Amino acid sequence: MLESIVARLNEATTLIYALSVLFYFIDFLQHNRKAGKIAFWLLSIVWLLQTVYMFYIMMETDRFPVLNVAEGLYFYTWVLVTLSLVLTKVLRVEFIVFFTNVIGFSLMAIHTFTPSDLHSAELTGKLTSELLVIHITMAILSYGAFSLSFAFSLLYLFQYRLLKKKKWGKWLLRIEDLSKLDHMAYVLNIIGVPMLLLSLILGIIWAYVSYDTLYWTDAKVLGSFIMLFLYGVYLYIRLVRNMQGKVVALWNVGSFLVLMINYFLLGSLSTFHWFQ
Template identity: 35%
Template sequence: MLTQDWLTDAVLYVYALSLLFFASDAASGSRSARKAGTGLLVFVWVLQTIFLILLLIQRFSVAELSLKDFLFFVSWLLVSLSFLVNRWLRAELLVLFVNVVGFAVLAMNLLQRPHRNFVLSSWEAAKRLLVVHIGLITVSFAVLTVAAILGGMYLFLHERLKKKRWTPVLSRMPSLELIDRYAFRAGLIGVPLLFLSLSTGTAALLLDGRARSLLDEKVLLSFAAGILYVVYLLRRTASGDDGTKVARWNLIGYALLVAAFFANSVSAFHRWM
């Protein structure tokens, strides 16, 4: 057993099996593989949703968040987003990549690791703001993850087309225009959510009289990522750069966001790893 719970193992195994079916669909366009993968993924999503509801009931009234809770919510969001992608885009490789990331996040969450909590202060006004902050940053992170995956797909497909290295798998990918358009739309959703989360977190710190914490490395990296994303959106809107440059701005912004997420060793707070 990977974990100490048979149901947890079942979720991981079924999720992994669904990825194999999605990989088969992406490679060969097998409708039966797509249906099997989607069915298994629905089963995983239903179990995740039940776990999430129980988690929210347990945690919602308590100003406490663990890394495992955060990763579980991100994984659930990625699975949910993959359903929307599969419904509206019909982009098999994108669905596969989103679910690969979702599986990795879920595995990090469920496998045995030290359980340490990110404890929030108990004052009422700031606590409510921090609950909103956590919700917004989680949704933003999931949406911007999809945008980054699309950016990576754009650079990969552009490079293959430039070198005329066409393969049957590439025919399963959406066009460069579609990838760029949906990456931009994901950015239009994720970036405002990111800034809303940063603003609510800032307000909570100011209410607690901890303005100096705004100079924390993790906070500064998050704001830097937000600024880079704004540059990405502006350059994409102005169309002053070609698609590859815009995609690189997208990926650089996401890299900074991930760096901020894991910058716990130098952070004065947000210690949850």
């Protein structure tokens, strides 16, 4: 019973950590202080839960928990979270904090969902199954964000065409202005990209736990990383190159078409995505 409670505590910590990474990503791209504050407080909750877990392990083993790989991994994650909190408060370096927490989240997920001496065989099986559910859920949520972003980009292109041809009418009045459509597509991609990244991290961990390897040449795996690259390029040209408008909207539409190919075509060609 206690073993199951502790496992659920680590699962909850991992999910809260994922939310923190998502808000840190928003803060990193947009310098959004509100998102940064939410990320900081979520990470503080992660630190508190991790500290409680470490004290539990110390009470169970009567020693400082660093003498095996699993314990050392958890302590390393705790150190990264602690440093992230300090950096957030002292230096405000969003770039370093975000990527530090991506590493920390990966290590936390590995510790939570991989087999351990602290887990029975039955609990390990349950955790592996739940890892798969979380991986798929996060992937589908990112697809949902990308789908809405695609819809806004399509509306942008439609509105752009109406304005270009000077076709004033009810359609023009019912659709939002171009700047708002462009901004909404961008915001949804900001949400979708980190969720896809975290989903891929969890998927890699699940593959190694379930199969002891990851088929990097698998069609669905390659397609997923291509998707992440394409949406990463979208954010690059939108933020670094400061490009907006028709070109960015077309890139977003093209990226979504690749997403559909990846989901329907490459998913059916995958050698181990049997659950799709």
